[in-house]
Amino acid sequence: MSAIYTSEAGASEIQRRYQEALRAWPVPAEQLRIPTGEGETFVLASGPRDAPPVLLLHGSGANTTMWQDDVASWAQHFRTYALDVIGEPGLSAPSRPPLASDAYARWLDEVLEGLGIGSAAVVGTSLGGWLALDYATRRPERVTHLALLCPGGLGRQKWGWIARALLLRLLGRRGVHRSVRAATGLDSPQARPVLDQVALIFTHFKPRTERLPIFPDGALRRLTVPVLVVVGGRDVLFDSADTARRVRRCVPHATVNVLPEVGHAILGQTDTVTRFLRD
Template identity: 45%
Template sequence: MSTIYRTEEGGRAVRQRYDALLDRWPVPHEPRTLSTQLGDTFAVVSGPVDAPPVVALQGSGGTAAHWLPDIATLAGSLRVYAVDAPGEPGRTVEARPPLGSAAYAEWLDDVLDALELPRAAFLGTSLGGWWALDHALRRPERVAALALVNPAGIGRRRVAPLLKFAGYRLFGGWGRRRSLAMVANGSPAGPEQREVGEFTLATFEHFKPRLEAVPEFPVERLHELVMPVQAHFGARDVLLDQRDAAAKLRQALPDADVRLAEDAGHFLPGWAAAVAEFLGGRS
């Protein structure tokens, strides 16, 4: 049977480290396993029961643990459902339907149904932002608002760094650290960010990332978004041309709250308080 890990032993190592991080979740929380058509989906639920619901989606190679640096801020005023995506590390089914298909929107329909949420706001970062956008365009009636943090699928994908990453893979641990430093691109990191970064390095030692190109949303499609949108972009993102992304989103949605941080890379700091305020009055 195919697997998203290079070896079974490596998969166990990633899951053990993941569980150790979840044990240090800084706010009261409940782990949930949700039944979907794709298979079991794992989620960590935090925040006041009566607060506005938000489904949080991480990017490629990410898990719910990647929200650790920001969950205390988010869960102060939001009911946050941090979901492990299919085909990514964590404890959700390893299925990887094509990104251009309706499968992920149908999966998120099942997630909302399992959580007994007719609709919710969505928070997505990187590839998680693509999933959030895709669902918002396919199921606008189920998306109360969108908060995006360096989302994929809007700005042009940068090819040169991917070639460098492929070369760095030949140099083992040093290469992985160099790749992570490139992606961070000078973004400040506190203890929790560094811990999550170390987990990411350990994950990619064993994890096989998707090779499929992420489909881009043209301006005409983005114009179809009918819900409130807040988006945060890092101008120094080495993976995606986020200046291009910010310009496209402003063109498509003149009323959207679009923010471009000139000194930030793909790991964008300082967005959580603004997102919590933006989503706090929506349900």
């Protein structure tokens, strides 16, 4: 049994649902497997081969399906590479090297080299936003644009919601759904498929418990590429006001959008990201 799942049966169910989603991917795509020192990395490539490359990095407890509502639009203009982050419930290796190291930058180096890409725009959400920032601060020459949705590593990471989520999980399936709604901030009938998917994953998946390292001001000030940061005012995982304040102070050329009524799950930003990447 993989260390990142609670059981073989749970892992199999998550993988089965994932394969169904991949078969329903809204645009033609290539499924690639890139060997790295951390193990194999699964990449879903869409869009014209000669279009500008865009790397997509999902959040914790997710996989490439996070981008299924965005990719049809983005693939019209870019060659998108949606990665399954290592150590997460996708098709990449379960490896989880320490976040407070250069291991993830070295991993992304190997992925880009395997894809034949010298530099790319990077779009990341939550943990993926942290990974994108980590890479941009360590390898500035390899990142052309940086779009971050509810990124970690900037504002204070909140922990109070975890105790409530653990208590709700004791209530079984209903409790899991309530904790997922609290964590994501999604609570509409239209969001039900997303909530069901997240609830399934977190019923059988062991998320990371390692606190995301905070980027020092000096590292942020070295960012010279175009930067877009979108945060939700009701995010229960990260302090969005702190995130916005630090970015505005340390990266004055960045565009910062605060969505007051939105929680941690930021949806519907397809056009905003498209305009940013095309500028």
